[in-house]
Amino acid sequence: xxxxxxxxxxxxxxxxxxxxxxxxxxxxxxxxxxxxxxxxxxxxxxxxxxxxxxxxxxxxxxxxxxxxxxxxxxxxxxxxxxxxxxxxxxxxxxxxxxxxxxxxxxxxxxxxxxxxxxxxxxxxxxxxxxxxxxxxxxxxxxxxxxxxxxxxxxxxxxxxxxxxxxxxxxxxxxxxxxxxxxxxxxxxxxxxxxxxxxxxxxxxxxxxxxxxxxxxxxxxxxxxxxxxxxxxxxxxxxxxxxxxxxxxxxxxxxxxxxxxxxxxxxxxxxxxxxxxxxxxxxxxxxxxxxxxxxxxxxxxxxxxxxxxxxxxxxxxxxxxxxxxxxxxxxxxxxxxxxxxxxxxxxxxxxxxxxxxxxxxxxxxxxxxxxxxxxxxxxxxxxxxxxxxxxxxxxxxxxxxxxxxxxxxxxxxxxxxxxxxxxxxxxxxxxxxxxxxxxxxxxxxxxxxxxxxxxxxxxxxxxxx
DNA sequence: TGAAATGTTGGGGCG
DNA sequence: ACGCCCCAACATTTC
Numbered sequence: 001x002x003x004x005x006x007x008x009x010x011x012x013x014x015x016x017x018x019x020x021x022x023x024x025x026x027x028x029x030x031x032x033x034x035x036x037x038x039x040x041x042x043x044x045x046x047x048x049x050x051x052x053x054x055x056x057x058x059x060x061x062x063x064x065x066x067x068x069x070x071x072x073x074x075x076x077x078x079x080x081x082x083x084x085x086x087x088x089x090x091x092x093x094x095x096x097x098x099x100x101x102x103x104x105x106x107x108x109x110x111x112x113x114x115x116x117x118x119x120x121x122x123x124x125x126x127x128x129x130x131x132x133x134x135x136x137x138x139x140x141x142x143x144x145x146x147x148x149x150x151x152x153x154x155x156x157x158x159x160x161x162x163x164x165x166x167x168x169x170x171x172x173x174x175x176x177x178x179x180x181x182x183x184x185x186x187x188x189x190x191x192x193x194x195x196x197x198x199x200x201x202x203x204x205x206x207x208x209x210x211x212x213x214x215x216x217x218x219x220x221x222x223x224x225x226x227x228x229x230x231x232x233x234x235x236x237x238x239x240x241x242x243x244x245x246x247x248x249x250x251x252x253x254x255x256x257x258x259x260x261x262x263x264x265x266x267x268x269x270x271x272x273x274x275x276x277x278x279x280x281x282x283x284x285x286x287x288x289x290x291x292x293x294x295x296x297x298x299x300x301x302x303x304x305x306x307x308x309x310x311x312x313x314x315x316x317x318x319x320x321x322x323x324x325x326x327x328x329x330x331x332x333x334x335x336x337x338x339x340x341x342x343x344x345x346x347x348x349x350x351x352x353x354x355x356x357x358x359x360x361x362x363x364x365x366x367x368x369x370x371x372x373x374x375x376x377x378x379x380x381x382x383x384x385x386x387x388x389x390x391x392x393x394x395x396x397x398x399x400x401x402x403x404x405x406x407x408x409x410x411x412x413x414x415x416x417x418x419x420x421x422x423x424x425x426x427x428x429x430x431x432x433x434x435x436x437x438x439x440x441x442x443x444x445x446x447x448x449x450x451x452x453x454x455x456x457x458x459x460x461x462x463x464x
Numbered sequence: 465t466g467a468a469a470t471g472t473t474g475g476g477g478c479g
Numbered sequence: 480a481c482g483c484c485c486c487a488a489c490a491t492t493t494c
Contacts, residue, residue, distance in 0.1 A: 224465080333465095334465085337465070376465090385465075385466085386466090386494090387494095388466085388467090388493085388494045389465090389466050389467080389494095390466075390467070390494090391466070391467085392466080392467060392468090395466085395467075396466090443468095446467085446468090446494095450494060453494095454494080
């Protein structure tokens with residue numbers, strides 16, 4: 001009756017609103033909190049840096065009781081359960097197709113050996129199988145999805161942090177985070193991360209409060225401005241579950257309605273939409289949703305890919321974004337769209353190449369958001385932008401970084417270029433030492449992209 | 465959660 | 480005073 005309970009942690013490194021942890025704690029049985037690093041599902045390079053610090057912060061918040069193990073997750077869990085004689089395993093649900101399959105197999109395996117398994121609501125506002133059209137099919141268009149989800153609000157109540165936890169006293173070896181080599185050493189490419197971010201639950205909560213105080217009211221008008229502190233910068237905290245979507249929603253929605261508040265909640269629903277889409281369409285991250293794009297003649301120009309990755313395309317807004325990403329592990333959302341459009345339209349590189357790069361370099365890397373976002377930009381997604389919508393990187397720069405402050409911050413070669421020319425430096429006669437000319441001509445690339453897109457898209461409209 | 469091309473309009477310069 | 484033209488500003492359509 002007093003057999004220990006193992007709580008298996010993943011992307012839910014928090015005390016607040018953690019259903020599995022709260023439920024296991026109230027069961028009044030000795031607790032084991034376990035985190036397993038499975039090489040088969042290890043995150044990308046930038047996210048590994050975040051993971052290291054997130055685990056450190058979480059472990060500190062529970063007095064260093066976190067048990068860290070490496071290996072095949074199923075094998076490790078079974079081993080730990082046997083080691084301590086646990087009677088139950090709890091976790092919060094995950095929704096990526098591979099994770100669902102993994103957890104299902106783990107559950108049946110543990111259940112078969114007499115272990116009680118309880119899964120709890122995960123990192124979403126609503127379970128994906130509970131939001132459907134009148135026909136019972138998943139939503140493929142955002143607006144009706146938004147309406148359907150809103151009709152469910154308010155969502156499940158958030159669960160407060162558990163009180164005193166009773167720890168399992170069996171001696172349990174934990175590996176040292178140092179040995180996991182999640183943070184780079186020799187070339188410390190994460191130096192810029194350290195000045196940009198503080199991972200951990202406490203930092204996540206502060207980011208939320210700061211957002212409410214400083215950025216929520218003007219959010220609707222400033223969220224598209226990379227030169228301002230217009231966004232919440234909560235994405236990596238959310239991606240690692242340092243703060244729950246339910247907590248975010250409940251806290252923000254408690255404020256009086258307004259364009260800023262509502263705009264932010266809408267963005268949170270985009271995240272929800274992406275997760276639901278991937279749940280219902282498991283190929284979303286690996287194949288174009290729209291069949292026509294299977295035939296698209298993607299370029300495989302490795303030099304072009306490299307120039308894009310390194311921020312040397314010759315288009316300042318694109319290069320600023322790619323360098324911000326490289327330096328801080330994050331890129332402003334508006335600039336993500338511009339950079340993604342440039343790769344898929346101007347260079348005609350397969351969106352999966354860009355998606356893979358983002359997954360490796362973003363600290364907020366999230367399979368569903370990433371896949372849905374890239375497919376949206378490429379025009380191959382469910383509720384995607386019409387294929388003929390091609391961002392003009394010069395106009396986008398002028399519109400969303402009018403003074404060029406964002407460009408100058410990340411592209412120092414252009415520091416002396418006046419605002420009037422900062423988004424088309426090839427027209428400036430001086431002060432562009434070391435900055436490359438545009439790798440492709442906009443008008444030419446646009447025309448070629450339209451021709452290629454038209455060739456695979458039936459009809460003359462790409463919209464649904 | 466576009467951009468570019470094309471069409472329309474209306475004020476003002478000018479013969 | 481009038482009609483004509485120019486063209487910026489705005490609207491529509493096309494990609």
